Amino acid sequence: MAAGLTRAGRYSAWALARHAFTGSAWPRAWRSPEPKAAYDVVIIGGGGHGLATAYYLAARHGISRVAVLERSYIGSGNVGRNTTLVRSNYLIDGNTQFFEHSLKLWEGLSHELNFNVMLSQRGQVVLGHSPVQMDVLARKGNIMRLNGIDAEMLDRGAVKRLLPYLDYSERARFPIYGGLLQARAGTVRHDAVAWGYARAASALGVDIIENCEVTGFQRDGERITGVHTSRGAIAAGRTAISVAGHSSHLARMAGLRLPVESHILQAFVTEPIKPFVDHVISFGAELFYISQSDKGGLVFGAHIDGFNTYTQRGQFAQVQTAAECAVALIPAMSRLRLLRHWGGIQDMTPDGSPFICRTPLPNLYFNGGWCYQGFKATPAAGWCFAHTIANDEEHPLVRHLGLDRFERGNGHDEYGLGLWTFRQ
């Protein structure tokens, strides 16, 4: 769709040829306006979720007097720091439907935005390392198929044919019994998601305002009527928080406390090598996931460091843990050098599930608490959050993701770890 893009602004083979010939500069992908005094909707946080929300507000709900306020530059947050995995292999009701909706949106996103987000449906294999784990994977696969989602059980021989470089030896740290394949899962170019949504939203009239930090809320009694920012006060009919790791920080400005702690998750990339890992692989023995980027680096991640922090500098112990997992799974990786590692601040919740909801304060909406899984959720989170803001009512796909669920005993716990997934 990306309806607002003029003919001249659209990307196409024709535009590429024209620019190659004339050598003319490409226009800016999104406008850089001064903030206006007032908007119908102000979205705080220009990550993937904030930008997707703005896009769907304009494209699906006809609300285009929208501003996205970003403290830094677009793509500076977790949307540009994650390991880019997308999938919809979930176990419990609610998650299954939500993440499948997201995957379907990913499948059409490059066309919808007229921006190549480089979705690569290379397939994800979740490994099983014991008979019990194979039962659990079979159950998950059955749940997926009952919901019309692709899933395929692989025995040890099938995994070995697909991923011949894993450790199948007698000495393997964790023996491989088999795996569950979701062929439609894969990776997406994360920066392109931020840029694509920003460009398409801007074309529909959304103001994307970078270097604009929200420092407080304006209110009329309980009602939130706008924000204070480093670039002045901005009035808003409705105000939406979508700041990932800084959720508690913003909530506190509004006098709210959240069931959220901020933790660092690190990611790692090796020196580039020739094509080697053709799929996304998830270790079943530890939280560890790996894929290979187009540049050739092996990109992988593991657990959060394990204590709350807002520093984006990770602890060395977690580098070691991730490297140990890598070598336990793919012994050849012991010969590779780590090129870079970095961290992002995640908003961890007691049950590992997020929030997309109204708040106790009228005209204030909240999207956050995404833990490890916010990137794959980006399109559906934007879709459902836009609906929630536009209608002042939660979208049916996220009704179970309210802020009041713990008080009502309705935690939404995918991993069966009980509460405190981040304290295990």
Next chain:
Amino acid sequence: MLIPCPHCGERDYREFRYAGDASKARPPLGSTDIAAWHDYVFLFDNPKGGHREYWQHVLGCRRWLVLERDTATNVVGRSWWPSEGSPG
């Protein structure tokens, strides 16, 4: 990151297990005030700055301690036993 255990001295944080915000007061046992319990168990200040938190020295003396740490920098401050209430 090094954590000072009041019993064992400064040790690497890997010997410890983080166990959350220590600044909250537990409702009296037997209290049926759901809102107070919800607040105690589920809501966090989660500040960007000074934080008082529980750690357990699981790979050392196994005792629980309270630590002051700045969550914006990870600079670690004083530590003391929970039974002491506040630093001496």
